[in-house]
Structure formats: structure tokens, C-alpha cells
Amino acid sequence: MRLILTILALFAFVGCAKSPEPSDAIVKVVGGCSSSDIVVIDIKGRKKSDGFMQAQVIGENRSDSYQNLEYRVVWLDSEGFAIDTILSKWNSAPAYANQPFYINATSPSAKAKTFRLYIKRDKEVICDKQYNGQ
Amino acid sequence: MRQTIQWTIILAVVGVLFSGCATKTTNIDINNDKGEAVMGLDYRDFQGAAQDMVESLLASGAVTKKDGSRYVLVVSRIVNDTMQHIDTDQLVKKIRVGLLQSGKVVVTTAVGLDGAEDKMSMHAREELRGNAEFDQKSVAGKGSMIAPDLSLSGKILQRNIRVDSKTQRVEYYFQMTLSEIKTGLAYWEDERIVAKRGSNKSVAW
Numbered sequence: 393m394r395l396i397l398t399i400l401a402l403f404a405f406v407g408c409a410k411s412p413e414p415s416d417a418i419v420k421v422v423g424g425c426s427s428s429d430i431v432v433i434d435i436k437g438r439k440k441s442d443g444f445m446q447a448q449v450i451g452e453n454r455s456d457s458y459q460n461l462e463y464r465v466v467w468l469d470s471e472g473f474a475i476d477t478i479l480s481k482w483n484s485a486p487a488y489a490n491q492p493f494y495i496n497a498t499s500p501s502a503k504a505k506t507f508r509l510y511i512k513r514d515k516e517v518i519c520d521k522q523y524n525g526q
Numbered sequence: 527m528r529q530t531i532q533w534t535i536i537l538a539v540v541g542v543l544f545s546g547c548a549t550k551t552t553n554i555d556i557n558n559d560k561g562e563a564v565m566g567l568d569y570r571d572f573q574g575a576a577q578d579m580v581e582s583l584l585a586s587g588a589v590t591k592k593d594g595s596r597y598v599l600v601v602s603r604i605v606n607d608t609m610q611h612i613d614t615d616q617l618v619k620k621i622r623v624g625l626l627q628s629g630k631v632v633v634t635t636a637v638g639l640d641g642a643e644d645k646m647s648m649h650a651r652e653e654l655r656g657n658a659e660f661d662q663k664s665v666a667g668k669g670s671m672i673a674p675d676l677s678l679s680g681k682i683l684q685r686n687i688r689v690d691s692k693t694q695r696v697e698y699y700f701q702m703t704l705s706e707i708k709t710g711l712a713y714w715e716d717e718r719i720v721a722k723r724g725s726n727k728s729v730a731w
Contacts, residue, residue, distance in 0.1 A: 476627075478577050
């Protein structure tokens with residue numbers, strides 16, 4: 393009898409341990425682009441002949457381990473309004489140990505004039521930078 | 527008597543276990559979903575594939591017309607060569623939306639491999655043309671439909687690979703081609719691979 397109760401008690405603790413969703417799924421902004429081992433060296437944009445804007449970000453992973461970063465580019469029109477597009481979802485960017493990494497993005501339409509870049513590692517945004525140069 | 531009490535306790539504990547462990551239903555925040563990956567394809571895979579395809583297409587310049595006007599695109603067959611029951615519109619619709627938003631492409635719904643996608647576009651013309659109840663100036667005349675310039679076709683493939691007795695790898699290949707109908711030449715092609723590793727007990731269909 394004791395054995396059965398013990399097994400049931402163990403089952404109670406183990407069986408309920410997993411939740412379908414992580415509890416800390418909220419993105420937390422922690423700082424600029426040079427406060428961690430991921431450093432953004434250069435961020436630039438250009439308007440192509442077909443009207444689309446192209447963004448290039450050069451960064452560096454100064455840690456000794458490979459990091460799978462995620463980035464998101466929010467494209468803004470001439471009045472500063474965000475352009476609604478599927479191209480502004482989080483995307484992955486590999487950053488190899490002690491090496492530079494490159495992020496290239498193309499605007500969703502010719503309406504884009506500037507962009508804002510977010511880079512995150514795990515659930516933490518480690519870079520939030522806006523390109524305004526033309 | 528003692529045995530009855532014991533069994534009552536066991537049944538009560540089992541009851542609590544089953545009620546306490548019921549999975550709670552929650553809405554997923556699809557903009558920041560860090561839920562566990564699944565061996566099959568889920569919305570995150572389709573979203574990622576569509577995003578990559580649209581960006582690749584726009585960056586290639588294949589949908590930019592020299593005179594600044596828009597290309598007319600028809601969606602051809604997207605073959606589902608996986609073991610899953612996939613509605614390929616989960617991928618294609620996102621790509622269509624992205625291309626329409628680019629302002630470089632319009633999609634025709636009057637042509638399709640299995641007839642018009644929107645049957646009403648043809649039906650309304652035939653039904654209303656010559657019908658005295660309708661102002662004929664408002665009825666689409668003959669020769670007013672625009673033929674497509676480009677065709678978008680593709681394939682989704684699946685490969686299951688046994689890694690060891692406990693692990694398997696499932697690879698999904700999203701392949702897409704944009705062809706010019708006039709010449710039959712492919713102006714753009716791309717592939718995105720989604721690979722997953724998991725238990726052999728997981729079923730990828």
C-alpha cells in the first residue's frame with residue numbers, strides 16, 4: 393500500500409512539471425548594441441534602382457562560442473510609420489565565435505525610407521538601433 | 527474496513543492527479559512563440575519559409591518591371607511531397623500577400639490549373655453579359671482580362687532519416703520557382719531547408 397502511494401506521489405510531482413508555454417516569453421530590452429559580446433560595427437542602407445531599400449548590418453561575436461541570434465527589421469515610411477509586412481518577423485542569424493556576422497535585408501516595398509533593427513539572443517533584445525541616413 | 531479506507535485514498539489521489547495535470551489551454555503569442563518545436567511542420571516553419579522566399583524574390587529584382595508597371599502572377603501547382611496533410615496555401619498565401627504589398631506584382635485569380643481560382647470572375651461575366659437587367663456599361667467587356675506574365679510553382683519535400691535507435695532527423699525542403707510564361711524561363715529559384723531532430727517515437731505526419 394505504501395509503495396503504491398509513494399509511486400502516485402512521485403507521479404504527481406513528475407507528471408505536472410511541464411507547462412505548454414514558457415512563463416518568461418516576454419522580450420526584455422537590456423541595452424544598446426555594444427553592451428554585450430555581440431557588437432554592431434556598421435549599419436547602412438541604400439535605395440536600389442527599383443525603389444527597394446537594402447539594409448546591411450555588420451556585427452561581431454566577441455565571445456568564444458557560436459551564437460544563434462535573431463534579428464528583426466522594422467521598415468518605416470517617409471513619415472515614420474511602420475510598414476506592415478511579413479518581412480518584419482524575427483529571423484535567425486548565425487554568429488560564429490570571434491567572427492564578424494552579416495545581416496542583409498530588403499524592404500517590403502519602395503515606400504520604405506528608414507529601418508529599425510532589433511537583435512536578440514534567447515529572449516533578450518541586445519540591440520535596438522535605427523538607421524536614418526539617406 | 528481498513529482496506530476500504532486505503533482504496534478510497536488511492537482513488538482520491540488518482541482523481542486529483544488526473545484533474546491537476548489536465549493541460550491548460552492558452553492562446554499562443556504568435557509574435558514571440560518560444561514553445562517547443564514539433565517534428566511536423568507548424569505555422570512558424572511556414573512563416574519563416576514565406577518570409578525568406580519573399581525577401582529573396584524582392585532582392586533578386588525578378589519582379590521589377592523595367593517600365594515600372596506591375597507583373598501579373600498566377601500561382602501554379604505547389605506539390606506537397608511530404609507525409610503530412612498540408613494545405614499549401616499556408617505557404618503560398620503568405621508569399622502572395624508579401625508580393626502584393628511590394629507593389630510590384632498583382633495576382634490573377636481568373637486563371638488556374640484547375641480553372642479560375644475565383645470562379646465568380648468568369649461566371650459573372652457570362653451571366654451578366656447581355657442581361658437586360660444590368661447596365662451593360664458596368665459589365666466587363668470581352669478582352670478586358672489581363673493574362674499572367676509570371677507563374678509561381680514549387681514543392682515541399684520531406685526526408686526522414688534514422689540517426690540511431692532513439693533519434694530521427696526530419697528534413698523539409700521548401701523549393702520555389704518563378705517562371706516567365708512567355709519564354710518558359712525560370713527568373714528566380716530558391717530553397718529553404720527546415721531540419722528537425724527528435725525522438726523516433728515522434729510521428730512526422
